[in-house]
Amino acid sequence: MGVAVLTMGDRMPALRALLESVAKQDEPAAAVVVVGNGCALPDLPPGAVAVELSQNLGVSGGRNVAWHRLRELGGIDVLVDLDDDGLLTDADVIRTIADLYEAEDRLGIVSFRIADETGETQRRHIPRLRAKDPTRRGLVTTFLGGGHALSMRMLEQTGGWPDAFFFTHEETDLAWRALDAGWDVLYEPALVLQHPKTSPARHAVYYRMTARNRVWLAKRHLPAPLVPAYLAVWILLTVARTRSIPGLRSWLAGFAEGVRTSGGPRRPMRWSTVVRMTRLGRPPVI
Template identity: 65%
Template sequence: MPLPRLGVVIVTMGTRPQELEALLASVEKQDVRAARVVLIGNATPLTDVDVAANVTKVPLAENLGCPGGRNVGLEMLRESGEVDVVLELDDDGLLIRDDVFRTVQRLFAADPRLGITGFRVADEHGRTERRWVPRLRAGDPMRRGPVTAFLGGGHAFSMPMLKEVGLWPAEFFFGHEESDLAWRALDAGWKILYEPELVLQHPATSPARHPVYYRFTARNRVWLARRRLPALLIPVYLGVWISLTLARIRSLAGLTAWWGGFAEGVRTPCGSRNPMKWRTVWRMTRLGRPPIL
């Protein structure tokens, strides 16, 4: 089977110029060249960003959020017809090895039903936090295998998979968009692989640093349940996460924002409902993470 042609999508708000420059340099240093690289500027003109010849800059007048901005890049690559597998990388990430693209090609060439490959995220000291390992038993970040989730910071998608299941849920804007896409992929019979040899170096910052974190986390979790879960599992899923949230959040302001987002998720439109099949629920359970956690 021929090796797939690669594309890259990076979204930036222009607030991390040094990190972005280093990431673009690490993309250029790969021992396999990407056919197309698309740099999306979410509400930033990108005028001060120097890029290689194969990089297309797309400044957006409006901040579409991470999933909305990535969709712009994915649609460009899909329309070009030049890409079979696309990598998406956070603008403050870094590829520390030069064989990442070659490994991605090999993985997707070996399995035509591989839909998503998730990278291992590690900080500058090589440490991988538990929350970065896409499984419940997260003690060993080097354990490779099939999973039910992936990290948005570094991953690769099959273009045929995206054609079948659709792009990111842009309306989520920030938070849980990975779960929505992963559940759709699994429900369509695609595989998700966690490959720890694919490393994206990333600072160990807390997602709660974003002012909208608690609100969007709660709202999007409700939307996710309403969109993708069988009716019987919706109250179970939300009940579990209410309990976990009450146990974890110590800030009154954070808890207030979370409950506001939860109420917003209940009362506002969540997009089209297409619940997963019960066989997908069982498949996810066998993989170690039933869709109630």
């Protein structure tokens, strides 16, 4: 078990608390890698490996760096990604993840439950449609970036994170490739990452990159007949939901950017994967 944490250097007290919670696990991680995404790192706890990048490579690029570093260290079967402002409140997280992967050979991704200090889980942190119960366990079609575990074999087969995405929808891109390769994605609410309640729109690039990457996701992975359906659904949903006129303008500009540019090679999923996702409750048109 290896743990990876990205930081931009602006949450150092929270980062230290997270690393302390990792160190207190009753089954220790074999390696802990902290990536300074365009920033210098402070002194880390003994045993933690520091990787300082001269520029911010985004979530996707930074996580690929962490994955490659853990691969170089050797002996890692499962990678656990944790947000630098998260906290493991239970001491059995690493052991529980290890048991899950021991029990299921085709388990590719395990998604944590994200909960704030009061135990509440935001609707956007439940990786399924019609989600009223954040404690319902089961197979899903995407996962949460804040806290999750990844099979190293799955990463090798799928090629890791989509560097070009930088931020937003990188989890869905990886999940779709994993599903198409025959891996399972499990939402396990017993694994909890405590995380402050936030809005993704706090990031200045959120609207543009959300739209651009949504188009890239469809162009890269959906069978041709589903691409216009998927994008039409998300145009309608965004127009209906967005209350910020500047935000909507930024979203539309990002959508146009996604149409004009490429987010990587096109490898459409099999129709059998579309059927599988539909049976799991989320057909790839929404």
